[in-house]
Amino acid sequence: RKEVEQDPGPFNVPEGATVAFNCTYSNSASQSFFWYRQDCRKEPKLLMSVYSSGNEDGRFTAQLNRASQYISLLIRDSKLSDSATYLCVIQETGRRALTFGSGTRLQVQP
Amino acid sequence: EPEVTQTPSHQVTQMGQEVILRCVPISNHLYFYWYRQILGQKVEFLVSFYNNEISEKSEIFDDQFSVERPDGSNFTLKIRSTKLEDSAMYFCASSVEGNEQYFGPGTRLTVT
Numbered sequence: 264r265k266e267v268e269q270d271p272g273p274f275n276v277p278e279g280a281t282v283a284f285n286c287t288y289s290n291s292a293s294q295s296f297f298w299y300r301q302d303c304r305k306e307p308k309l310l311m312s313v314y315s316s317g318n319e320d321g322r323f324t325a326q327l328n329r330a331s332q333y334i335s336l337l338i339r340d341s342k343l344s345d346s347a348t349y350l351c352v353i354q355e356t357g358r359r360a361l362t363f364g365s366g367t368r369l370q371v372q373p
Numbered sequence: 374e375p376e377v378t379q380t381p382s383h384q385v386t387q388m389g390q391e392v393i394l395r396c397v398p399i400s401n402h403l404y405f406y407w408y409r410q411i412l413g414q415k416v417e418f419l420v421s422f423y424n425n426e427i428s429e430k431s432e433i434f435d436d437q438f439s440v441e442r443p444d445g446s447n448f449t450l451k452i453r454s455t456k457l458e459d460s461a462m463y464f465c466a467s468s469v470e471g472n473e474q475y476f477g478p479g480t481r482l483t484v485t
Contacts, residue, residue: 366415
């Protein structure tokens with residue numbers, strides 16, 4: 264079983280739509296969780312950390328369900344500039360290494 | 374806003390040659406990392422560095438790889454004898470503590 268699993272997509276949505284991405288992880292020792300975005304041939308950029316209580320940053324909401332080992336990202340009112348690959352990333356307790364999922368590609372269309 | 378910088382942006386080398394990839398982490402960050410991404414694949418951890426020593430490394434980071442912080446600003450990754458399969462994008466990252474890591478723009482390494 265992959266350590267971090269994501270639906271590869273692509274998700275094709277119109278501008279203004281709400282879109283949700285899901286991610287599951289296999290290691291229950293995972294402690295920290297993040298969403299990064301990656302544009303084509305660019306570096307991963309930290310979008311947000313994911314906290315147990317859930318957190319929101321503008322149009323973006325992240326949720327964590329430790330019991331189900333599941334993380335989600337919700338994007339409201341999609342913009343063309345949201346088109347990118349969204350990477351689910353975990354960090355195990357006591358480790359520095361980040362473990363990346365393969366990413367979910369989002370294409371927002373006019 | 375402070376950023377991680379990397380040089381060169383693209384490096385072409387012949388198999389068997391040594392390459393050094395350079396990074397300048399964000400100035401007040403204490404933890405430094407190298408990751409790589411083979412084209413079309415996911416980002417993979419190579420090594421983390423703290424307090425002038427390697428704190429963690431992956432199976433990929435074998436004897437052909439080494440890291441160094443030669444002065445107060447630069448952080449380098451050396452590959453001693455490059456192989457074709459070392460062709461990838463190499464990302465440097467840094468963090469204040471061990472969690473939220475900020476990535477540089479990467480060096481595309483092409484081994485011919």
